[in-house]
Amino acid sequence: MSEPFIRIEGADLTYGEEGGVLALQGIDLTMQEGEFLAVVGPSGCGKSTLLKLISGLRPPSAGSVTVAGQKVTGPLKIVGMAFQNPTLLPWRTALENVLLPLEVVEPHRRNFRADRRSYENKARQLLAKVGLTGFEDHYPWQLSGGMQQRVSLCRALIHEPALLMLDEPFGALDTFTREELWDALQALWLERRFTTLLVTHDLQEAAMLADRIIVISQRPGKIAAACEVNFPRPRSLDLRFSPDFNALLHEIRAKIDVARQVPLSLGAA
Amino acid sequence: MTARQRKAFRMALPWLSALGLFVLWEFVCVVFQVPESILATPTATLKALVQYREAIWLNAGQTLFTTLVGFGLAVLFGLALGVAIGAAPLLYRALGPLLIGFNAIPKVALVPILVMWFGIGTVPAIITAFLISFFPIAVNVAAGIATLEPELQDVLRSLGARKRDILWKVGLPRALPYFFASLKVAISLAFVGSVIAETVAANNGIGHLMLVASSSFRTPLLFAGLVVIAVLGIIMYAAAVVMERRLAHWATRGTDGGLHGGG
Ligand SMILES: Nc1ncnc2c1ncn2[C@@H]1O[C@H](COP(=O)(O)OP(=O)(O)O)[C@@H](O)[C@H]1O
Ligand SMILES: [Mg+2]
Numbered sequence: 001m002s003e004p005f006i007r008i009e010g011a012d013l014t015y016g017e018e019g020g021v022l023a024l025q026g027i028d029l030t031m032q033e034g035e036f037l038a039v040v041g042p043s044g045c046g047k048s049t050l051l052k053l054i055s056g057l058r059p060p061s062a063g064s065v066t067v068a069g070q071k072v073t074g075p076l077k078i079v080g081m082a083f084q085n086p087t088l089l090p091w092r093t094a095l096e097n098v099l100l101p102l103e104v105v106e107p108h109r110r111n112f113r114a115d116r117r118s119y120e121n122k123a124r125q126l127l128a129k130v131g132l133t134g135f136e137d138h139y140p141w142q143l144s145g146g147m148q149q150r151v152s153l154c155r156a157l158i159h160e161p162a163l164l165m166l167d168e169p170f171g172a173l174d175t176f177t178r179e180e181l182w183d184a185l186q187a188l189w190l191e192r193r194f195t196t197l198l199v200t201h202d203l204q205e206a207a208m209l210a211d212r213i214i215v216i217s218q219r220p221g222k223i224a225a226a227c228e229v230n231f232p233r234p235r236s237l238d239l240r241f242s243p244d245f246n247a248l249l250h251e252i253r254a255k256i257d258v259a260r261q262v263p264l265s266l267g268a269a
Numbered sequence: 270m271t272a273r274q275r276k277a278f279r280m281a282l283p284w285l286s287a288l289g290l291f292v293l294w295e296f297v298c299v300v301f302q303v304p305e306s307i308l309a310t311p312t313a314t315l316k317a318l319v320q321y322r323e324a325i326w327l328n329a330g331q332t333l334f335t336t337l338v339g340f341g342l343a344v345l346f347g348l349a350l351g352v353a354i355g356a357a358p359l360l361y362r363a364l365g366p367l368l369i370g371f372n373a374i375p376k377v378a379l380v381p382i383l384v385m386w387f388g389i390g391t392v393p394a395i396i397t398a399f400l401i402s403f404f405p406i407a408v409n410v411a412a413g414i415a416t417l418e419p420e421l422q423d424v425l426r427s428l429g430a431r432k433r434d435i436l437w438k439v440g441l442p443r444a445l446p447y448f449f450a451s452l453k454v455a456i457s458l459a460f461v462g463s464v465i466a467e468t469v470a471a472n473n474g475i476g477h478l479m480l481v482a483s484s485s486f487r488t489p490l491l492f493a494g495l496v497v498i499a500v501l502g503i504i505m506y507a508a509a510v511v512m513e514r515r516l517a518h519w520a521t522r523g524t525d526g527g528l529h530g531g532g
Binding site for chain 1: 430434439
């Protein structure tokens with residue numbers, strides 16, 4: 001087996017000084033290059049914190065994080081990120097929003113002025129892949145929530161990051177839009193195979209998209225359970241109605257309930 | 270009413286209300302026989318405006334000049350200070366209380382000091398206009414920069430963006446609507462500052478003209494001065510609004526969409 005792309009060993013993460021909020025405790029996790037991992041768990045359990053830990057935005061207070069063979073000591077520069085809130089810049093068009101990373105990341109940054117046209121073409125192609133042809137010159141307020149989220153996804157991918165971090169990106173969308181975006185994301189992932197971490201509270205979404213699902217327990221967050229997802233790809237939306245799929249959902253559900261039992265019974269006492 | 274009529278009505282509304290105010294003012298003066306030495310009627314004020322037009326013209330020019338120079342300095346300094354304290358939390362921590370304390374000082378209390386340093390005339394008026402108007406600009410710009418959504422910062426930092434990149438690509442454009450909003454406040458304040466200084470320590474300017482009018486009981490001229498200041502204030506405010514529409518149109522158009530960020 002090859003050296004994992006991401007290796008977290010015994011990591012804790014505390015917010016604030018010592019005695020602050022212990023958000024993650026004793027995290028051990030490895031991910032292979034190109035793997036798609038979904039992270040589920042109750043709200044406030046530390047899912048977003050796990051993404052910050054891996055991307056180097058927050059240092060561990062104990063343990064270590066290694067990505068691509070390098071110990072993480074500061075923000076990684078190979079990451080694309082998208083959140084529930086699309087956080088597009090309202091003074092930029094969809095196309096200009098997608099171009100933002102190229103104005104910042106080396107080596108594109110250096111070439112940006114000279115190669116602007118080819119970068120723009122690249123951005124247009126990416127927007128086309130998520131179904132936004134014709135909306136390149138629209139401003140964010142002229143786009144629906146689902147379209148904004150597509151633009152946000154393109155912005156996260158335009159610089160071809162090795163690592164994609166998605167923090168409940170489809171959480172605010174209606175069911176149909178969300179399912180369309182699952183398809184779009186899966187197609188992009190099948191094409192490029194970036195290593196992906198997807199935080200979600202939707203078990204269907206996790207099982208639909210991921211190779212593996214981990215469950216994080218109530219704070220302090222620990223990895224309470226893990227579950228392989230072995231459905232062949234590309235996965236169609238019909239998969240949701242198959243018995244295997246529902247059996248898997250039940251299995252995860254049961255693991256989450258077990259993970260929640262300890263804090264819940266404490267709370268009841 | 271057709272759409273066009275409605276639009277014309279909306280356009281006329283501010284003029285109608287101004288006219289209404291003058292009519293009411295005139296009416297009150299006439300009905301209650303208020304002596305002209307206490308409250309000049311609009312007609313008397315208008316007469317004074319015509320009669321003293323040369324003096325008013327000259328002094329209004331002076332006031333406009335000191336106001337605009339003071340305001341210009343306030344824009345430069347306020348912008349620089351706002352960017353500095355917005356981008357550097359430590360600096361904000363260090364300077365915040367000082368600035369708030371300074372802002373609480375009535376600027377009229379500084380005029381005697383300025384006179385001691387610079388003598389009476391143009392300089393104290395400019396400085397007072399500056400001192401009174403830079404604060405809202407600095408505070409607004411700083412707020413625009415400092416309230417950047419944490420997620421957006423994460424996006425940029427995980428691209429390897431430097432602090433300067435974040436400020437340049439996101440912080441400053443984001444602060445632009447805050448900046449223009451503050452200009453509207455600041456230009457009005459700048460008039461307050463220059464007129465205050467002129468009434469205390471100047472040989473010309475509308476404030477000085479009013480002081481002279483007051484000491485010689487020319488009440489209509491006094492009110493004419495007020496009207497001139499108000500009109501100048503409205504014109505400058507309108508100029509600030511036009512600039513805002515031009516340069517930060519994305520903030521005033523479409524209130525939903527990307528602007529709600531941050532949660
Ligand atoms: N910047 C922060 N400072 C202090 N505490 C924080 C901060 N961010 C998150 N936390 C705390 O850490 C815990 C985990 O947060 P988070 O990772 O955002 O949870 P999730 O994404 O699973 O909802 C929560 O209890 C939250 O209150
Ligand atoms: Mg979260």
